[in-house]
Amino acid sequence: MMQRDECLKVFKRHRKDEIVVAVYMAAQEMTHIMPSDLNYTFTGAMGQGSSHALGLALGRPDKRVVLFDGDGSLLMNLGSLVTIANAAPKNYIHCLCENGTYETNGAVPIPRAGQIRFVDMAKAAGYPKTYEFSNLWDWDYELDNILKEDGPIFVDLKMEPGEAYPEDFRRLYSIEYRDKFREALKKS
Amino acid sequence: MADSELKAEDIIKQIKKAGIHFVVALPDRVTSHYLLKTIMRDPDFKVVQVCKEDEGISICSGLFAAGHRSLMMMQYTGLLDSVNSLRGVAVEGENPVCMLVGLLGKEPGVAPTQSKKYGVKIIEPVLDAMGIEHHWVEEAGDTQKIVPAIEKAYASTRPMAVLIGREPK
Numbered sequence: 001m002m003q004r005d006e007c008l009k010v011f012k013r014h015r016k017d018e019i020v021v022a023v024y025m026a027a028q029e030m031t032h033i034m035p036s037d038l039n040y041t042f043t044g045a046m047g048q049g050s051s052h053a054l055g056l057a058l059g060r061p062d063k064r065v066v067l068f069d070g071d072g073s074l075l076m077n078l079g080s081l082v083t084i085a086n087a088a089p090k091n092y093i094h095c096l097c098e099n100g101t102y103e104t105n106g107a108v109p110i111p112r113a114g115q116i117r118f119v120d121m122a123k124a125a126g127y128p129k130t131y132e133f134s135n136l137w138d139w140d141y142e143l144d145n146i147l148k149e150d151g152p153i154f155v156d157l158k159m160e161p162g163e164a165y166p167e168d169f170r171r172l173y174s175i176e177y178r179d180k181f182r183e184a185l186k187k188s
Numbered sequence: 189m190a191d192s193e194l195k196a197e198d199i200i201k202q203i204k205k206a207g208i209h210f211v212v213a214l215p216d217r218v219t220s221h222y223l224l225k226t227i228m229r230d231p232d233f234k235v236v237q238v239c240k241e242d243e244g245i246s247i248c249s250g251l252f253a254a255g256h257r258s259l260m261m262m263q264y265t266g267l268l269d270s271v272n273s274l275r276g277v278a279v280e281g282e283n284p285v286c287m288l289v290g291l292l293g294k295e296p297g298v299a300p301t302q303s304k305k306y307g308v309k310i311i312e313p314v315l316d317a318m319g320i321e322h323h324w325v326e327e328a329g330d331t332q333k334i335v336p337a338i339e340k341a342y343a344s345t346r347p348m349a350v351l352i353g354r355e356p357k
Contacts, residue, residue, distance in 0.1 A: 040250075040253065042249075042253075042281055043246070043277070044246070044249075044273070044276035044277035044278075044280060044281040044283075045242070045246075045272050045273045045275070045276035045277050047242075048242065048243075048245075048246040048273060048276075048277060051238075051242075051243040051244075051245075051246035051247050051250070052246045052247070052249055052250040052253075052277075053250065054236075054243075054246075054247050054250060055246065055247040055248060055249060055250020055251040055252075055253070055254065055258075056250040056251075056253060056254050057250075058210065058234070058236065058247075058250075058251065058254075059210075059250065059251045059253070059254025059255060059256045060254045060255075077240070077242075077243065079238070079239025079240045079243065080238075080239070080243050082239050083236070083237065083238050083239050083243055083247075086237060087236055173276075173280070173281065175281070175282050178253065178281070178282075181253060182252075182253050182255070185253065185254060185255070186255060
C-alpha cells in the first residue's frame, strides 16, 4: 500500500509537460506537492474528473493528460470507462487513487471496498493497457514507460492517506485558476 | 415539406456557422434520425458518444479549457439527470456548455410550459431556476437563434440550452 502524497511525489519526479487532472484529496495535495499552471482541478461535481480529462485529451491530442481519479468518484461515473475506451485518445492516462473510502466525505467505505477489480472493469470497457501498483518502487520503475505508451491506459494505485495537507476547495474550483490554466495550455 | 418546417440541414448549417466541431451526444428520439445521424456522417464534425449525459457537460468543459467549441446533444430527460453537473460544472464553474435538447412528447405548436407532459412542462422553469438561458426552436425561422445563443454563451462563459420542440426533418 502506498501513501498518496508519496505516490504524487514520485509522479512529480517523472512529470514533464503533461496536463494533470485530479479530484478531491489528490487535487488538494497536488496543489501543494507539484504546483503548475497545467494542473486542472476544476471538475465541479463528483465523478466528473474522467470526463473533463477526456475533453482535454480530445482537445489537445498533442499533450499527455494524466488523471488522478478517486475510486468513489469513478464508481459514480463508471460509464465514462466505456466512453473513454470508445473515444480512444492515445494521450489519456487514467490513474485511480484506490483508497477504499469516500475520504473527503468522512472516510466512509465505498461499497465492496477492497474487493472490486477496477483493472478488470477498465479492460472489459476496452482500455488496451492496464496496470496495478501497490508499492512505490514499482510505480516509480514503470512510470516513465507509462508516460510514453499509447493510451488510453488505466493505472490502479492502491493507496492510503499520507501526510495531511491543508484543504482549499475554493482554490480547486477557482475560475481565476481555470483561466490561468487555459492561458498556460494555449502557450504550451 | 412546408417551408416553415424545421429542417435538420438548417440546424447543422447554424451549428457549423457557430464554429462547432465537437458534438458530444447521447441519442434523443427527437433529434437522432435526421440530425445526429447526419452529423455522425459529416466529416466536419467529431462526435463523442457518451453513456450518460452528465459526462457530456464535463467533456464540453474540458474541450473549452483546451480552446474548442462544442455542442452537447441530448433528450430533456438527460438534462434533468444532469442537474448537479450543470450546477457545479457549467453554472458555478462558468463553462459555456451549449446544449441542444429534444423535447420528446411535446405537442406541436404548444409552448413547453403549456405541455401536458410533466417532464417537458418543467424544463424551462428548471433552467430559469438555475439561471441558464434557453431558446425554443420549433419552426424553420427559429434556427436563426442558434448562432447568437452560442456566441453569447462563449462570450459570457455561461451555459445555454436550445430546446428542440419537434423532430427536424
